[in-house]
Amino acid sequence: MPLKSVPVLVLLVLLLVAGPSHAVRDLGFDVVTLRNGDIHQGTVAQESFTLETPWGKVTVPYGRMAAIRLGTGDEPDRLVTRQGDVFHGRLRDPRLTVLRVLDTVLDVDRNDVAEIVFAERRLRHTGQIAPDAVETRNGDRFSGRIRVSDLILRNETALELVKRDDIHLIDIAIPTEGEAPRVQITFNNGRIVQGQLVTNSIRVVPRHGQALTLPLAGLETLAFGVHHQRSIPHFRYRQRIAPASLLQDRMVDGSPGPEMIVLRGGEYTRGDLQGDGDADETPPQRVRPGPFAIGIYEVSFNEYDRFCEETGRDKPDDEGWGRGRRPVINVSWKDAVAFTRWLSGKTRHTYRLPTDSEWEYAARAGTTSRFWWGDEPGAARANCEGCGSLWDGEQTARVGKFPPNPFGLHDTAGNVFEWVADCFHDSFASAPADGSAHDQPGCGKRVIRGGAWSFPVREVRSANRWRDFPSRRSDDTGFRVVRELRREEE
CATH class of the missing domain: 3.90.1580.10 (paralog of FGE (formylglycine-generating enzyme))
Structure with a gap:
C-alpha cells in the first residue's frame, strides 16, 4: 500500500507500536529545514522521490535518500542518494508530509522547504547493478550501466572501431559552436586517443529509475566498469x-x-x-x-x-x-x-x-x-x-x-x-x-x-x-x- 494513502493516525500508531521507530532504530530522524528558518525532526512520509532532470525522470526510494536541497527561482533542486549519486532537476511532489517527533503532523508545500537531510539507514544492496559512472556538465554524478556497444571514433586521418570492453574512460570537451564534441578515450591498457564519436547521445540506466538519454554535449566523463561492489562507489575511478x-x-x-x-x-x-x-x-x-x-x-x-x-x-x-x-x-x-x-x-x-x-x-x-x-x-x-x-x-x-x-x-x-x-x-x-x-x-x-x-x-x-x-x-x-x-x- 502506498505510504501516502495510509491515514496519518494509523502511521503514528505504527511508529509508536513498532517503537523504536525505523528512523530511531537506524540512527535518527529526518531533518527538514524550512525557508523561514524553522527546523523540524521526524519522518518524511513518502515512499519515493521523483526528480525531472534534463535527461529524464529519476525515482529514488525513500530508504535510499541522503538529502535534497530545493532550489529557488530558476535554480534546480539537488538530490543526493545514499550511494553518493547526485542529480539536479525539479522535484515533482507538490507537498510533503512530515511525522514530527512528539508534535502534530506537518503538511508543507514543497516551495516552503529549503532542505531535507534524511536519517542514516543500513543499506540493503537492491536496485540496478551499477558498474559504470557518469558525470555531466550540469553537475550530475551517478553510477549506472552505460548502454552502448562498440563505438566509432573519427580522428584526423581515419575512422577507428573502439570496443566497449577496452574502454576505461571517455572525457568530453565543451564543443566549439557548430561542431561535434571532442573526446579523449583512455583504454584499459593506458593508451589514449582523441577525436569525435560518431554518435550524438548516450543511454544510461541509473541505479534507480528509467533509462536516461544524455546528449554527448551535456557530458563530462563516462567511466566503464569502475565499480566492482554494489556499495557506495565514491567515484574515485x-x-x-x-x-x-x-x-x-x-x-x-x-x-x-x-x-x-x-x-x-x-x-x-x-x-x-x-x-x-x-x-x-x-x-x-x-x-x-x-x-x-x-x-x-x-x-x-x-x-x-x-x-x-x-x-x-x-x-x-x-x-x-x-x-x-x-x-x-x-x-x-x-x-x-x-x-x-x-x-x-x-x-x-x-x-x-x-x-x-x-x-x-x-x-x-x-x-x-x-x-x-x-x-x-x-x-x-x-x-x-x-x-x-x-x-x-x-x-x-x-x-x-x-x-x-x-x-x-x-x-x-x-x-x-x-x-x-x-x-x-x-x-x-x-x-x-x-x-x-x-x-x-x-x-x-x-x-x-x-x-x-x-x-x-x-x-x-x-x-x-x-x-x-x-x-x-x-x-x-x-x-x-x-x-x-x-x-x-x-
Whole structure:
C-alpha cells in the first residue's frame, strides 16, 4: 500500500507500536529545514522521490535518500542518494508530509522547504547493478550501466572501431559552436586517443529509475566498469591511493571537508636537477619536510563558493567556463589564506597553504625527472599549452581529469598555478632546509607553482617556480590546501 494513502493516525500508531521507530532504530530522524528558518525532526512520509532532470525522470526510494536541497527561482533542486549519486532537476511532489517527533503532523508545500537531510539507514544492496559512472556538465554524478556497444571514433586521418570492453574512460570537451564534441578515450591498457564519436547521445540506466538519454554535449566523463561492489562507489575511478593514506575531516555541521593524502615527509632534493631550468630553481637543495596532509585536488569552485556564501565575500568570476568541480580561479594569495583560516574554524583542525618545499615534495612524489611521469612531455598528462589534452591553451579542466602522480595527487602539473606560503626569492641560497616557508616581513611577491592551462609545457615541470603580487587575481591561478597533523596522526 502506498505510504501516502495510509491515514496519518494509523502511521503514528505504527511508529509508536513498532517503537523504536525505523528512523530511531537506524540512527535518527529526518531533518527538514524550512525557508523561514524553522527546523523540524521526524519522518518524511513518502515512499519515493521523483526528480525531472534534463535527461529524464529519476525515482529514488525513500530508504535510499541522503538529502535534497530545493532550489529557488530558476535554480534546480539537488538530490543526493545514499550511494553518493547526485542529480539536479525539479522535484515533482507538490507537498510533503512530515511525522514530527512528539508534535502534530506537518503538511508543507514543497516551495516552503529549503532542505531535507534524511536519517542514516543500513543499506540493503537492491536496485540496478551499477558498474559504470557518469558525470555531466550540469553537475550530475551517478553510477549506472552505460548502454552502448562498440563505438566509432573519427580522428584526423581515419575512422577507428573502439570496443566497449577496452574502454576505461571517455572525457568530453565543451564543443566549439557548430561542431561535434571532442573526446579523449583512455583504454584499459593506458593508451589514449582523441577525436569525435560518431554518435550524438548516450543511454544510461541509473541505479534507480528509467533509462536516461544524455546528449554527448551535456557530458563530462563516462567511466566503464569502475565499480566492482554494489556499495557506495565514491567515484574515485582515477585515483590510485592506499585507503590508509586518505584523510577527510568533517565540518562542524557534519558535511565532508576536502579529500587529503597523508605524506610522511623526508629528505629529498628540490630545484633544477636537469641543469636547464631557471635561476630561481638553483642551487638544488636537500630539504626535509615533516609529515603533513595535502589536498588530492586543487580547491574547487564548489568549495570556495561555500566559503563566500558563509562569509559574505564576493564570489570570483569563472570566466564563463563553469563552476562546480573546476578549480577556483581569480583568487589572490590573501583570498587563499582567508579560505584556509575559514576551513580551520569549520573543521577545528589547522589548514594552511603548503610551503614551497612541501609543494615540490608532493608534486615530485619521489621522482627526480622533469615531470612526475618522466623527462618528456608525453600526451594528455596535464592541461597546458602543448600538453596534448582536450583543453590545451583554452581554459581550465575539472579537477581530477588527469592521472594522479605516484602519491595520488591530481593536477600538480598544469591546469592552474597554485599559491604557496613562501615569499619569492630569486634562489634557494638562503632557504630553510626543514621544509618551512621562506618568508620575510613586507613580502612583495608570493610563489606560485605547477604551471597552468595558458602556459607552455616547460612551465609545468616539477621544479618550475613563478611569482605574483599577493593581491593579484588571475584566470590561471588557484590553490590547494595543507592540513597540519597532530602528533598522534603522524
